[in-house]
Amino acid sequence: xxxxxRVKRIWQQDERTLGIVxxxxxxxxxxxxxxxxxxxxxHCIDEVTRELKLDPDSVPESLRPVRIESVGxxxxxxxxxxxxxxxxxxxxxxxEIG
Amino acid sequence: xxxxxxxxxxxxxxxxxxxxxxxxxxxxxxxVETASSAEAPKVGALDRVKxxxxxxxxxxxxxxxxxxLNLALALQQQGKKVGLMDxxxxxxxxxxxxxxxxxxxxxxxxxxxxxYEGIKLISVAMFSNSGQAQLLRGPMAAQVIRQxxxxxxxxxxxxxxxxxxxxxxxxxxxLAQIAPLSGAVLVTTPQEISLIDVRKAVSMFQTxxxxxxxxxxxxxxxxxxxxxxxxxxxxQSGGKKLAAECGAPLLAEIPIDPRxxxxxDDGRPMFVQHxxxxxxxxxxxxxxxxxxQEQMHRGSDGALGYFLLEWK
Numbered sequence: 001x002x003x004x005x006r007v008k009r010i011w012q013q014d015e016r017t018l019g020i021v022x023x024x025x026x027x028x029x030x031x032x033x034x035x036x037x038x039x040x041x042x043h044c045i046d047e048v049t050r051e052l053k054l055d056p057d058s059v060p061e062s063l064r065p066v067r068i069e070s071v072g073x074x075x076x077x078x079x080x081x082x083x084x085x086x087x088x089x090x091x092x093x094x095x096e097i098g
Numbered sequence: 099x100x101x102x103x104x105x106x107x108x109x110x111x112x113x114x115x116x117x118x119x120x121x122x123x124x125x126x127x128x129x130v131e132t133a134s135s136a137e138a139p140k141v142g143a144l145d146r147v148k149x150x151x152x153x154x155x156x157x158x159x160x161x162x163x164x165x166x167l168n169l170a171l172a173l174q175q176q177g178k179k180v181g182l183m184d185x186x187x188x189x190x191x192x193x194x195x196x197x198x199x200x201x202x203x204x205x206x207x208x209x210x211x212x213x214y215e216g217i218k219l220i221s222v223a224m225f226s227n228s229g230q231a232q233l234l235r236g237p238m239a240a241q242v243i244r245q246x247x248x249x250x251x252x253x254x255x256x257x258x259x260x261x262x263x264x265x266x267x268x269x270x271x272x273l274a275q276i277a278p279l280s281g282a283v284l285v286t287t288p289q290e291i292s293l294i295d296v297r298k299a300v301s302m303f304q305t306x307x308x309x310x311x312x313x314x315x316x317x318x319x320x321x322x323x324x325x326x327x328x329x330x331x332x333x334q335s336g337g338k339k340l341a342a343e344c345g346a347p348l349l350a351e352i353p354i355d356p357r358x359x360x361x362x363d364d365g366r367p368m369f370v371q372h373x374x375x376x377x378x379x380x381x382x383x384x385x386x387x388x389x390x391q392e393q394m395h396r397g398s399d400g401a402l403g404y405f406l407l408e409w410k
Contacts, residue, residue: 004304004307006307006399006401006402007401007402007405008399008400008401008402009402010402010405010407011407012407012409012410023399023400023401032409064409065407065409066408066409067406067407067408067409068405068406068407068409069405069406069407070278070402070403070404070405070406071275072274072275072276072277072278072279072306072307072308073274073278073279073306073307073308073401073403074274074305074306074307074308075275076405088275090305091307
C-alpha cells in the first residue's frame with residue numbers, strides 16, 4: 001500500500017528552507033536548492049536510461065523558489081527563480097528524502 | 099490552441115451569432131491566491147463544485163459510461179446537484195446515451211454545459227459530427243480535458259462525475275494533476291481478464307493518492323426469464339475479489355439486462371426508464387454507498403486540498 005500521507009501545513013521556514021507537516025504529524029524541512037538538484041523531471045533526468053542530465057553543480061546556491069503549488073492530491077510543483085517549473089515532487093518521494 | 103473554438107469553426111459553419119462568443123481565450127490560469135488553505139480556489143470553473151469523483155476501470159467495454167450516467171441520475175435522486183463530464187475523448191458515449199444538445203458558448207471564456215434531466219453534461223461528442231473521429235495526440239486530448247475543467251460553467255454542484263476513458267494515460271494523469279479528485283469508483287466485469295486491467299487503475303489511483311470509494315461489478319449475471327435462475331455468464335465474484343484486494347467496498351453487482359443497452363441506445367437511460375428494476379435498484383444502492391464513502395474520506399485527516407505558497 002502506498003504512503004497516502006498528504007500535506008497538513010506548508011510554510012517558508014527561512015530564506016532557503018521549506019517546511020511541511022504531514023497528515024501523520026511528521027515534520028519535514030527541505031533545503032530548496034537541494035530540491036532543485038533532486039528534480040526528476042524529463043529535463044533533469046533521462047526518462048529511459050534514468051541518467052542524470054542535470055549537473056548538480058550548475059544549480060547556484062542563490063536559487064530560490066518563486067511559488068510552490070499542489071498537484072492534485074499526490075504531489076507539489078515548484079517554480080524556481082531560474083524559470084525551471086517542470087518538476088513534480090510526489091509526497092511519497094518528499095517523505096523519503098525529508 | 100482552443101479546442102472549443104477549433105471545433106466550432108470546423109464543424110458548425112452555420113452557427114448563430116448568439117451561440118458563439120466573439121473571442122474564446124486560451125485556458126484560464128487557475129486563480130492565484132494566498133497560500134495554504136483547504137478552502138482555496140481550485141480550478142476556475144470548478145470553484146463551486148464540492149466533490150469530483152472519477153468513474154474508471156482501466157479496462158474498456160465494462161460499462162463505465164453506462165454506470166457513470168445512471169449513477170449520476172441516482173445521486174440526483176438522492177437530492178444532490180450532479181454534473182457529468184465525459185472524459186473519453188476518443189470514444190465519447192454520453193451524448194448518444196442522452197441525446198443532449200450542443201452546449202452554448204457564453205460571453206467570455208465559458209461554455210454552458212448541456213442539460214439532461216437536470217444533470218449538467220459535457221462530452222466531446224457534442225462538438226463534433228457523428229462518426230467523426232477525434233484525431234488528437236495525447237497532449238491535445240489532455241488540453242481538451244483542461245478546458246472541460248476550466249472553461250465549462252459547472253456552477254454549483256455537489257458532485258461532478260468524470261467518466262474516464264480506458265487506460266492509464268495522458269487523460270487520467272492530467273485529471274489527477276489539475277483536478278482535486280475526491281475519489282474514484284471502479285467498474286469491472288467479473289472475469290479475471292477484466293480484473294487484470296482494473297488492477298492497473300487501482301495502482302494508478304493509489305499512486306495519485308485518490309481514494310477508491312468502491313467497486314461496481316457490472317454484467318454480473320443474467321436472470322433467465324423462464325427459469326429465474328442466475329446465470330453467471332462472465333464468471334462469478336470478480337468484483338468482490340477486487341474490492342477485497344483494494345480495501346474498498348463492493349458497491350453492487352449489476353445484472354445483465356437487455357433493457358440497459360436498449361435504454362442507452364434510445365437516449366433514455368435505464369435509471370430513468372426502469373428505476374425500480376433490479377438494475378435501477380442497484381444504482382440507488384451504489385449512490386447511497388458512494389455518498390457514505392465520500393463523506394468518510396472527506397477531509398478526515400486535515401490534509402490541505404489546493405495550496406499555493408509564494409516564496410519571499
